[in-house]
Amino acid sequence: MTSTAGSTGLTSTAAAGRADTADRIRRFSRAERLVHRSTGLLxxxxxxxxSISRTSATFVHxxxxxxxxxxLAGHxxxxxxDPETAPGMRTGFVSRS
Incomplete structure (x- = not known):
């Protein structure tokens, strides 16, 4: 059971009480961009x-x-x-086996 998350148009599995992989990736990506941009600005x-040294911002960045x-390299x-990966990413369908 999925529901639309407000005005963002994103679907969420909050009704099921768990987050799917896409939700986790989305949250990680947002957090990563926030930290990366913040340290870059610092x-x-x-x-x-x-009070925050440039060295610590450089290290985190x-x-x-x-x-x-x-x-990314690992992915x-x-x-x-996996030979079925490329067609699966293009078409959105993979076999169950």
């Missing part, structure tokens, strides 16, 4: 928050960028290992 405008590259590697 590095760009050093006087914005003087670089660590997050490397994590994203690693996750591409797994996609190449």
């Amino acid at each position: 590095m760009r405008f050093m006087g914005l928050l003087p 670089d660590f997050l960028a490397r994590a994203i590259v690693g996750v 591409v590697r797994k996609a190449y290992q």
